[in-house]
Amino acid sequence: MIEYLFLPFTGMILGFILGRRITAKLNIWFYLLVGVVVGYLLGPLPYYNFPLSYSFLFSLLGLLLGNLTVREK
Amino acid sequence: MNLLPLIVVVPLITAVVFSYIYRSKYVKPLTLFIGFILLVLPLLGTYGPYFFGGHGIVYIGTIPLVSGIVYTLNPLKETMIFTLMLIGSIVLVLSTRERELSGVFTSLVLMGLASVSAVILTEDLFNLYVFYEIAAITQAGLVILSGTEEAYRSAFRYLLVGTMAGSILLLGVGLLLSATGSLNIGDMGRCLTVNPLTPTVYGGLLMLIVGLAYGGGLPPFHTLKADLYARAKPFVAAILQAYSKFILIALMLVVLKLFGNLPIFHTTRGVLIALSVFAMVFGTVMALLQEDYRKLLAYHTVSQGGYVALGLALGTPLAILAGIFHGINHTLYKSALFIGAHILDKIKSTDMRKVGGLLLVTPTLAFLILCAKLASIGIPPFNGFQSKLLLAEAVMNANMPELAVLMLILSIGTFLYMMKAFYLIFLRPCSEEQLREFKDVKISKYYILSLGLLLVLCLFLGIYPDIVIDRLYPVVEDIGVKWVLESIKNS
Amino acid sequence: MKLSVSREVAVSLSFLLFGAGVFYSIYSIEVVEGVNAIYTHIKIVPNFVSAVLFDWRGFDTLGECLILINSVLVTGIVFGKGLFNWDFLKEVYGEEKCKDSDLGFTPIVKVLAVPMGVLLMALGILVILGGHITPGGGFQGGALISAAYVLAMVAFGVRRCPIRFTYKFLESLESFGALLFLILGLLGMVLSGYYLYNIREIWGIPPFPSPPGVGDVGIIPYLNIGVGLKVLAGLSTITVLLLSQRIISKNIGKG
Numbered sequence: 134m135i136e137y138l139f140l141p142f143t144g145m146i147l148g149f150i151l152g153r154r155i156t157a158k159l160n161i162w163f164y165l166l167v168g169v170v171v172g173y174l175l176g177p178l179p180y181y182n183f184p185l186s187y188s189f190l191f192s193l194l195g196l197l198l199g200n201l202t203v204r205e206k
Numbered sequence: 207m208n209l210l211p212l213i214v215v216v217p218l219i220t221a222v223v224f225s226y227i228y229r230s231k232y233v234k235p236l237t238l239f240i241g242f243i244l245l246v247l248p249l250l251g252t253y254g255p256y257f258f259g260g261h262g263i264v265y266i267g268t269i270p271l272v273s274g275i276v277y278t279l280n281p282l283k284e285t286m287i288f289t290l291m292l293i294g295s296i297v298l299v300l301s302t303r304e305r306e307l308s309g310v311f312t313s314l315v316l317m318g319l320a321s322v323s324a325v326i327l328t329e330d331l332f333n334l335y336v337f338y339e340i341a342a343i344t345q346a347g348l349v350i351l352s353g354t355e356e357a358y359r360s361a362f363r364y365l366l367v368g369t370m371a372g373s374i375l376l377l378g379v380g381l382l383l384s385a386t387g388s389l390n391i392g393d394m395g396r397c398l399t400v401n402p403l404t405p406t407v408y409g410g411l412l413m414l415i416v417g418l419a420y421g422g423g424l425p426p427f428h429t430l431k432a433d434l435y436a437r438a439k440p441f442v443a444a445i446l447q448a449y450s451k452f453i454l455i456a457l458m459l460v461v462l463k464l465f466g467n468l469p470i471f472h473t474t475r476g477v478l479i480a481l482s483v484f485a486m487v488f489g490t491v492m493a494l495l496q497e498d499y500r501k502l503l504a505y506h507t508v509s510q511g512g513y514v515a516l517g518l519a520l521g522t523p524l525a526i527l528a529g530i531f532h533g534i535n536h537t538l539y540k541s542a543l544f545i546g547a548h549i550l551d552k553i554k555s556t557d558m559r560k561v562g563g564l565l566l567v568t569p570t571l572a573f574l575i576l577c578a579k580l581a582s583i584g585i586p587p588f589n590g591f592q593s594k595l596l597l598a599e600a601v602m603n604a605n606m607p608e609l610a611v612l613m614l615i616l617s618i619g620t621f622l623y624m625m626k627a628f629y630l631i632f633l634r635p636c637s638e639e640q641l642r643e644f645k646d647v648k649i650s651k652y653y654i655l656s657l658g659l660l661l662v663l664c665l666f667l668g669i670y671p672d673i674v675i676d677r678l679y680p681v682v683e684d685i686g687v688k689w690v691l692e693s694i695k696n697s
Numbered sequence: 698m699k700l701s702v703s704r705e706v707a708v709s710l711s712f713l714l715f716g717a718g719v720f721y722s723i724y725s726i727e728v729v730e731g732v733n734a735i736y737t738h739i740k741i742v743p744n745f746v747s748a749v750l751f752d753w754r755g756f757d758t759l760g761e762c763l764i765l766i767n768s769v770l771v772t773g774i775v776f777g778k779g780l781f782n783w784d785f786l787k788e789v790y791g792e793e794k795c796k797d798s799d800l801g802f803t804p805i806v807k808v809l810a811v812p813m814g815v816l817l818m819a820l821g822i823l824v825i826l827g828g829h830i831t832p833g834g835g836f837q838g839g840a841l842i843s844a845a846y847v848l849a850m851v852a853f854g855v856r857r858c859p860i861r862f863t864y865k866f867l868e869s870l871e872s873f874g875a876l877l878f879l880i881l882g883l884l885g886m887v888l889s890g891y892y893l894y895n896i897r898e899i900w901g902i903p904p905f906p907s908p909p910g911v912g913d914v915g916i917i918p919y920l921n922i923g924v925g926l927k928v929l930a931g932l933s934t935i936t937v938l939l940l941s942q943r944i945i946s947k948n949i950g951k952g
Contacts, residue, residue: 139906140918144822147922151818151842154866157811157859164815171816178827179743180908192822196815211882211892218763219879225770226872228779258756260891264735271732275756310770310779317767324760336760340767347771353782358775381722387731397731409722439781 137181141188145195152199159200168193210251210279211258213287213327216243217320221313228309234302237312241298244319248288251279255329272390277327282530282681285674286452287323289534292663293448293541294319296656300441300545303650311351315445318344322449325456331379332389334460338375338421341453342368345446349438360433367430371420378413381406382464395464403470411465411474415481418461422454424515425484428508432492435504440551443500444544447507448537454511455533458518459526459685466521466687478519483612485512490619499547499556502627503540506582509616510536516609517597523686525600527678532593534674535667539581539590542660545653546575550631553647558627562634567644572632574657579624581664584617589667596675741895742829742912750834751917755893758920759878762927766875769931776938777948786949790942802852810852811859817845825925829917835924842925843932855941864937864944867930874927881916881923 172186181188220240227233261274298315301307321340328334346361346368383389385406386397398407418424423431431450435443461478465471489509496502514536517529547556549571554561565572581588584595594617601609667674741748750758770778777786818841824831825838849860885894895915896904905918938944 136906136908140826143918143922144826147822147825148819151822154861155815155859156861159811159815164812167812167816168819171820175820175823178823179830180911186823188826189819189823192826193815193819195822196819207886207890211886215879215882215892219876222766222872222875222879225766226868257891259752259885259893259895260889261753264732266732266734271735273732273735274753304781306781308779310774311781313770314767314774317763317770321763330757332754333757333760336757336764339764340760343764343767343771347767347774350771350774351779351781353780353785355785358785377719381726384726384728387729387733389732393732397729404727405722405725406727409718412718412722 140178140181141191144188144192145198148192148195149199152196153203155196155200156203157200158204159197161197161201164193164197165190208252208254208256210256210277210327212250213247214320214324216247217316217323221316221320224309224313224316226309228313230309233309233312234307237298237307237309238302240312240316241295244291244295244298248284248291251284253279253281253284271388271393272329275333276329276390277324278329279327280681281677283326285534285677286326286455286530289537290319290322290326290448290452293445293537296541296545296660297441297445300548300652300656303652311348314344314347314351318348318445318449322452322456325453329391330389331382331391331394331460334456335372335376335379335417338417338453338457339372341449342372342421345434345449348442348446349434352437352439352442354437357437360430360437364430364434367427368420371416371427374413375417375420378410378417381413382410385410391460391463395467398464399467403468408470411461411470414457414461414464415474415477418454418457419481421450421457422515423450423485423508423511424454424481425488428485428488428511431511432489432501432504432508435507436498436501440500440503440544440548440556443504443547444541447540447544451511451514451533451537454514455518455530458515458529462518462521462526462685462687466685471521471687475519475521479516479609482512482515482519483609485509485515486612486616487512490616490623493623494619496623497558499550499558499627499631502558502623503543503547506543506620506623507536507540509620510540510582513594513597513613517600520600520604520606521687522600522604523679523683524596524603526686527675527682528593528596528600530678530682531671531674532590532597535581535589535593535664538660538667539578539588539664542578542657542664543575543582545657545660546571546578549649549653552649553644558630561631561644562636563632563641564644565632566641568649570654571649571657574654574661575632576628577661578657578664579628581661581668583621583624587665587668589664589671592668592671596671740912742914742917744829744831744834746832747829747834747917747921751829751920752895752915755882755895755920758924759882759893762875762878762924765928765931766871769871769934772935772938776945780948783949786945790945790949806852810849814845814849814860817848818842821845821925821929825921826918828921829914830911835921835926836928838921839925839928839930840932842929843936846929846933847936850936850940855937855943862933862937864934867934867937870926871930871934874923874925874930877923877926878920881919885916 168190172189175186175189177183177186178188256277258275263270264273301311318341321337324337325334346365349357349361386394388394420427435446438446465474486509489505493502493505514529514533517525550556581590584590598610736749741752821838821841824833824841825835828834846860846862850858882893885896886892888896897913897915904916905914907914
């Protein structure tokens, strides 16, 4: 299991670091929806057998989480 | 374990760290510390090849090919790196006396030291290109650091031409790669001797020479380099000239290793000798006309670069030895001269019309600079004499007495402008109040000490040149071009 | 006047000759396979370019990264970072009022900039991390992320940019990326004796767990991350320097 989830989680950490620098208020549900669509269109990375690119989705999730932590002013 | 890569990697890591903490108050002590660390680095490696990433020699059929990047260390490279690190260390130690020192300066100097030692060490043409490019950018940055308008101007001009020359060098590397299928210099040289020469190889050689002329300050790029040395702070110019001298030597050795045993080298040799003779003559003539001490030294550097290139271009083992030895000697005494110019800049100005009579103010400095000047002219017992003598001998052995005559005439020119500068700065009478003004300036002991250290080295090498020559000769004999000697014997 | 004409003739002639030489040598090019046969026959990771860049010739990639770092450093110096003497810059920038103006883009640009930026960032992270199995890698991914930043910067101006990469943050990212690369190389040296050795496993654990069949991934993804962070920081820093006058004012000690 860790073989398939290590890359997405690394992406999540990177996304979190970058997301903390976004000051705009991001609509989470909208981005998740768009993320699923884009992830489906991208297709998964080779060797990661899954219908959609969950690495992309996890990176986006990391970005949004990072954004959540800085949202309160 | 072979610690050879640390020669490159330690300065790189510290350079990155210094560029991050450039405003910190610990920059000065850390710079001093690193300055001493640098002296240890050349001793870390062991002789022989070093394979990066553990990718050694792979056989395709029966042909051995190096699959990765190889660095080799031999006594020649070790001596060159030691000289480079010594100059770097002295410059870093001196820089701590500057009021406005920031980590950026230290970072750039270290980056340059790392890249030039990589250029010296590497046996891989693309790796050489990468670090050559870093060195070019570093030199421009070091000049901009002095912050004057002229510095900006000359550095931008240098960078603009550098983008062109760098791309041409890269294209040349690409062409040679396509012709030989390898990037390792040894493999490429072997492949070139076996296979018939194609126009691609000629193109690659032409572009390699363009890159060499840019990196080493040979014509047609000599004015850019001279401008660069003259506009930088003088003690920065000391490290700049060390960089370009060693890049010149390294690239010349690459040309010799790749093309030395090919029939095409006959023409190449002519071109390179012409370039170096032009640099020698141009540098000397321009230096005679200068009023500013820094510019004088800058053009002197160009002319001495011509001497170094001449020795290497001749291609006989003795000539290569003389060229490299002159390069090392020149780096030493020229650094001393530039540091002297820096002290002069501190006292009043490097414009020779504005100073005078400094002999009464700082007799020690006057003596030390006189010694450095004598070394640069080539007067015994200093090292400049030994290497110029060796060079003249090599030129005579290579059946080109006319070049020896030219060297003699140019030496007289060098004597003229160096002594003119000495007279104008130290001996020319000047008014009492001006002298009092000069006396108020305090000169740090560091400067005098480092000058003294460099001159002791110059004197030592002048009396016992065999210490270096014996180390270099076995290596140089391998690189030396065989057919040149044979053709001389036959004629 | 006459001199300049003859000079132009000389320059064009030399360009013509040099160009003809270059074109002739490129025209008659015949590529020898040579060492490339090794690179294409030994599989390290599915993306052969990545394998050459980060495994066979990792040290060259390190050098290329350092070219970028050095260029960014020198660009910073041009704008007054750590100079010995600020007189010239003060002369040039001293009088001007420091203001960052909004060029007033249409709402379409402003509405699209943030979502596009966010998606580009996520895509950039994916490209960085997938560098060893798909086309891409640190350079491309880093460029994508910094493109997102530049997009937001261009649409909203420096002051109201929704993506706040401060100068300090970019500097830390860049140094961290470069140090990650350099220190991973040292780690290889400690473990195997070779600098930038691609460590397959440490005490039986692969450094970057990947699905079966990918090959010897080793430290390549980490090198990719280092390069990516550094490229992203480098390109963004240059953008910040070129767009904003505040840094120069700060450097020359004004405001």
